Amino acid sequence: MQPEMYSGPVIEGRRTAASLNRFMMKVYGLLSFMFLASGIGALWGMNQGLSVVGPHPIILAIAMFGTLFLLMAVQKVPGLNLIVTTLFAALMGASLGPLLFALLRTANGAAILSDALFLTMAIFFSLSIYAIVSGKSFSFMGSFLFTGLIIVVLLSIVQIFFHPPIFQAVLSGVASLLFSGLILYDTSRILESSEEELSPIMAVVSLYLDVFNLFVSLLRLLEIFKGED
Numbered sequence: 001m002q003p004e005m006y007s008g009p010v011i012e013g014r015r016t017a018a019s020l021n022r023f024m025m026k027v028y029g030l031l032s033f034m035f036l037a038s039g040i041g042a043l044w045g046m047n048q049g050l051s052v053v054g055p056h057p058i059i060l061a062i063a064m065f066g067t068l069f070l071l072m073a074v075q076k077v078p079g080l081n082l083i084v085t086t087l088f089a090a091l092m093g094a095s096l097g098p099l100l101f102a103l104l105r106t107a108n109g110a111a112i113l114s115d116a117l118f119l120t121m122a123i124f125f126s127l128s129i130y131a132i133v134s135g136k137s138f139s140f141m142g143s144f145l146f147t148g149l150i151i152v153v154l155l156s157i158v159q160i161f162f163h164p165p166i167f168q169a170v171l172s173g174v175a176s177l178l179f180s181g182l183i184l185y186d187t188s189r190i191l192e193s194s195e196e197e198l199s200p201i202m203a204v205v206s207l208y209l210d211v212f213n214l215f216v217s218l219l220r221l222l223e224i225f226k227g228e229d
Helices: 017-046 057-074 080-095 097-104 109-134 139-161 165-192 200-226
Strands: none
Touching: 017 080, 017 097, 017 165, 017 200, 057 080, 057 200, 080 097, 080 200, 097 109, 097 200, 109 165, 109 200, 139 165, 165 200
16 A cells, blocks of 8 residues: 555645645554554464463453553654554454454365455555545545444344344445445545544554454454355
C-alpha cells in the first residue's frame, strides 16, 4: 500500500497533505506490528497456551476488554501506549488459539485458513487503496454501520443458543460485509481527522479490529462451506 498516493482535498483545520501521508505511514506501520503480535499470540494460544485459553474464555475476554480500556487511557503516553497495544494484539491473537487448533486438525483446515487470510488481505488492501486514492468521504455510512454492528452483536448472542449451519452462514456473511464497510468508513475517518481528534494508536486499533473481525467472519464462513469437502 502506498499512503503517499493520497492527493484528495484537505479540509481546513485538518492535516496538510504531507503530514497526512506521514500519519498514514505511521498508522499502517503500527497496524503491521499489531498483526505480528497477534500472530505470535495465536501461535502461543494454539500450543502452550491452549490449556490456558481454552478453559477460561471469560477470563481472556475480560483481559482483552480491560487492556483495550487501558489503551484508551494511555494512548498518548509514548512507550507505554506501544506496550499496551502489543499486549492487546497478542491477547486478541491468543483468543483464536482454540479455533485455529481445531480447524487445523481437519482435512481442509490449512486450505481454509490460507483462503481466509488471502481474502482478508485482498479486501483490506482493495478498500484501503480505494478510500485513500479517491479521497471520498464515507461518513454517511456511520449510522448504518453502527446499526448493523448492534444487530450482529445481538445475533452472535443468539447463536450461542441457536446455531444451525444456515444461521451461522448468514451471520458470518453479514458480519463480513459489515466489517468490510467499517474498513472503508474508518479509513475515510482517519484521513479526515486531525491529530487532536484521533491519535495514531486509536486509528490503528479501529482498523485492527475491523480486519481482525473480518478475518474471523470469513474463516467461519469458509469453514461452513468448505469444511465438509
